[in-house]
Amino acid sequence: MKRCxxxxxALCLGLCACAAPAPVDTVxxxxxxEMSLRVYGDRDGRVSQQLQQQLLxxxxxxxxxxxxxxxxxxxxxxxxxxxxxxxLCQAAKALYDRTGGAVDPTVCPAVRLWGFTxxxxxxxxxxxxxxxxxxxxxxxxxxxxxxxxxAPDTQLDFGALAKGYAADLCRAILEEQGCxxxxxxxxxxxxxxxxxxRSPWTIxxxxxxxxxRYQVTLSLEGSRAVVTSGDYQRYFEYEGVRYCHILDxxxxxxxxxxxxxxxxxxxxxxxADGLATAxxxxxxxxxxxLWRQAExxxxxxxxxxxxxxxTQGLAQAVSNCSFTVAAR
Amino acid sequence: MKTKTWxxxxxxxxxxxxxxxxxxxxxxxxxxxxxxxxxxxxxxxLDLDTDQTLRVEYAGGYNExxxxxxxxxxxxxxxxxxxxxxxxxxxxxxxxxxxxxRLTIQFADTQGLDGITR
Numbered sequence: 001m002k003r004c005x006x007x008x009x010a011l012c013l014g015l016c017a018c019a020a021p022a023p024v025d026t027v028x029x030x031x032x033x034e035m036s037l038r039v040y041g042d043r044d045g046r047v048s049q050q051l052q053q054q055l056l057x058x059x060x061x062x063x064x065x066x067x068x069x070x071x072x073x074x075x076x077x078x079x080x081x082x083x084x085x086x087x088l089c090q091a092a093k094a095l096y097d098r099t100g101g102a103v104d105p106t107v108c109p110a111v112r113l114w115g116f117t118x119x120x121x122x123x124x125x126x127x128x129x130x131x132x133x134x135x136x137x138x139x140x141x142x143x144x145x146x147x148x149x150x151a152p153d154t155q156l157d158f159g160a161l162a163k164g165y166a167a168d169l170c171r172a173i174l175e176e177q178g179c180x181x182x183x184x185x186x187x188x189x190x191x192x193x194x195x196x197x198r199s200p201w202t203i204x205x206x207x208x209x210x211x212x213r214y215q216v217t218l219s220l221e222g223s224r225a226v227v228t229s230g231d232y233q234r235y236f237e238y239e240g241v242r243y244c245h246i247l248d249x250x251x252x253x254x255x256x257x258x259x260x261x262x263x264x265x266x267x268x269x270x271x272a273d274g275l276a277t278a279x280x281x282x283x284x285x286x287x288x289x290l291w292r293q294a295e296x297x298x299x300x301x302x303x304x305x306x307x308x309x310x311t312q313g314l315a316q317a318v319s320n321c322s323f324t325v326a327a328r
Numbered sequence: 329m330k331t332k333t334w335x336x337x338x339x340x341x342x343x344x345x346x347x348x349x350x351x352x353x354x355x356x357x358x359x360x361x362x363x364x365x366x367x368x369x370x371x372x373x374l375d376l377d378t379d380q381t382l383r384v385e386y387a388g389g390y391n392e393x394x395x396x397x398x399x400x401x402x403x404x405x406x407x408x409x410x411x412x413x414x415x416x417x418x419x420x421x422x423x424x425x426x427x428x429x430r431l432t433i434q435f436a437d438t439q440g441l442d443g444i445t446r
Contacts, residue, residue, distance in 0.1 A: 026368065027365050027368040027432050027434075028367075028368045029367065029368070029427070029430045032427070033427065034423075034425045034427060034430075034432060036423075036432075036434075038442075119408065119409065182442045182443050184443045184444075184445075187444070187445055187446035188445070189443045189444075189445045191442075195442075201442050201443075202440060202441050202442050203441065203442060203443050203444065203445055204421075204422075204439070204441045204443070204444040204445070205444075205445055205446075206422070206444055206445065206446035211446055212415055212416070212418065212421065212422055212424075213421065214421070214422070214439075214441070214444050217441070226443075226445045227445065228445040228446055230446070233446065263445055
């Protein structure tokens, strides 16, 4: 009889596990992109709402065009003490120094000159590029502990960092609430904690030849930021040349390097975001040299021939493709 | 409490849980389907085994969605970039997104992935 009771109890417990609450899925449009949030253990949906509020707040504050936003005010009034902008400027300065200026938020006027802001693409003349180069450089930004001041004619755009920064803030909310989650902020992936079934997070890296498919699979444990920069996301072609939306701050022109995409995996979202752009600008050789000096990120590179190079720390995490491992 | 009473109670709980799990299974999205969201709100679930068309309007814009041969595609849209139309016909994997019209088409079959970085 006792066996019978034990069996019934086990069956009940098993069924309870099967009927575990479904994750809360949210889709929203913010920061000029589509975002999807999957939160586990968010029983009443409040954590997902909190994330949504945070993202919409950042959307308003970091828009370069919304008149009421902090970034718009900074670009027009040339000074600000907004805490989000201060944090982003500090992150940008650290990445700028670390990458030799390969990522630079003052590149904004060049992005506009090439038509990437309004999708009215055109190839500027060399005179126009020379003129706009005079407006680029992080030395045109004075960053104090509580104030940012811009030199005249300087404008900032945090397109290469803002989604990563947003992911960091969302991760902090999720960790405080004890929820696991996977967030896709316009293709920037942030995993938080462990899935309820304890399996690793499985993330595909888009195939640059056909971005709706994926070329590489990553299996990752715990909280990680996974960000990809590639030449296939936004681009135009003119007289047989492909011009992508990622600009080299030193030339004020689209990168024409040896890579189609770079995926960075690290703990910090804002660092992953900035490094993905910077490594793409640097090209494979210089990017690997930077990785060899660092301990805080790993990367997957896909070159123009479709070859995949994976840094040593990710070699065990990659599957579904042929690849070579870059050693330290 | 007597052993028989315990068995009756546990048996009852077991039966209720069985029904709950069965209901959850039956009501969940079928494997061959796509969820259509407009500005994050679910507006339709499309069975990919049934050929059909759907027009979704948002803020003066529109997307024409077609299901044919087990795949879904955006066959017409008012957006200037036409990225959603260029996605082609799909039945799994990463969602089809139209940013200007805030349209998302998600697939039940995510090919075993939790997410795609792009």
